[in-house]
Amino acid sequence: MHFITEKRLDDGVLEREFTLGEIPGILWTPGSASAPAPLILLGHPGGLHKMYPRLVARARHAAAEGFATATIELPGSGDRPRRPATEQARADLRRALAAGEPVSDEIIDALILPLVDQAVPECQATLDALLSLPEIGGPVGYSGGVISIGVRLAVVEPRIVAAGLFAGSFVPRAMFEEARKVTIPLHVLLQWDDEGNDRQAALDLFDAFGSREKSLHANMGGHTGVPQSAGDAAAQFFTRHLK
């Protein structure tokens, strides 16, 4: 892990861009931390530059509660090399949506499953590097989408002890089986009128999670319309489980 920039934000949060091999990422740590800060890994749909305003808002919010946050670029997104199979699946998806056709399982599988297979080990390698820093402690939370990446991480990565999942992306059928294996506390956000999302699939996925403690928070509005109060509730969830 190499830090390539370092910037102090106006609220004292330290923002550092890094690379982990070929993968770009950003780490935010609270301005005033006496002890190693618990870490929240921020998920997003890909495109660090485009997502930056929303990511830094989430990072500041978390830092105010004493959390470090970090995020990495997804495979095939932002400045990372395109993946031909993913590009094909994206084109197929656009074509289906434009034609008003249902999005087939084949398209969803091709879009999501290889992404999960590659992104999850990258997240784990990022955790290895971040948790070796003296200012970062455990335990670790995962927050955001892509929800299938969060589900896989919740199953395979024991350092992640709680997850705030954003149910706003297509979910391959295979992930429902993985969801049953999840046992960590979950806080699931759903935008009730998310036009690009399958609400029933999100409800079914919530039902499938094996966790004894899970809660679903559905709010009005589209994909990007998550209200401030929902962000506050998610922060309280992590405070309960990571501190």
Added chain:
Amino acid sequence: MHFITEKRLDDGVLEREFTLGEIPGILWTPGSASAPAPLILLGHPGGLHKMYPRLVARARHAAAEGFATATIELPGSGDRPRRPATEQARADLRRALAAGEPVSDEIIDALILPLVDQAVPECQATLDALLSLPEIGGPVGYSGGVISIGVRLAVVEPRIVAAGLFAGSFVPRAMFEEARKVTIPLHVLLQWDDEGNDRQAALDLFDAFGSREKSLHANMGGHTGVPQSAGDAAAQFFTRHLK
């Protein structure tokens, strides 16, 4: 309205039992209130004595946030005269459940609709009386079940400006039409594994509400297993909308 008992609880909350005509009720006001306190009307499934431990816990929680709370006995419950039609509907319900049969629309209508018709004007008369007390101010919130009573109140009672509804009771089909007329902010609690509740009906009702601001909070556990964190989130909802 006649106050018949007065008790100071250990956290300073003043608890007063009252009667409004034939209807028994309880009023809780915060120990330290400089200005008239906003009021939350607490809904419950009937049976003030049996429900008291849970009601007083909700009242103390709300008082800590500066809210007065009040509740009245439901028609046909507790010490109030039985209503023959309701008793018949309850017997029919028990018979259907014991036989493992689906609960018919006829039973649900007979159980709930006359209750709503009678309870809502009683709640309004209670508001008239409570809001004439100098220590109680507006605006007013409704919190709890019976959800159909909360829905009707949200439609017909303009003094109620926000409602935290507990989706844990049967909902007559007619209430879905009323739900479309609701426009106040809603915070809906659903216990995901509530064995006596129809989860899909609860989701459909949430979908039907006409409110621009509504959020659904589903938690694991049975009817009485609402977690502490859900109570905290509901309190924050009322703080946002009643203060």
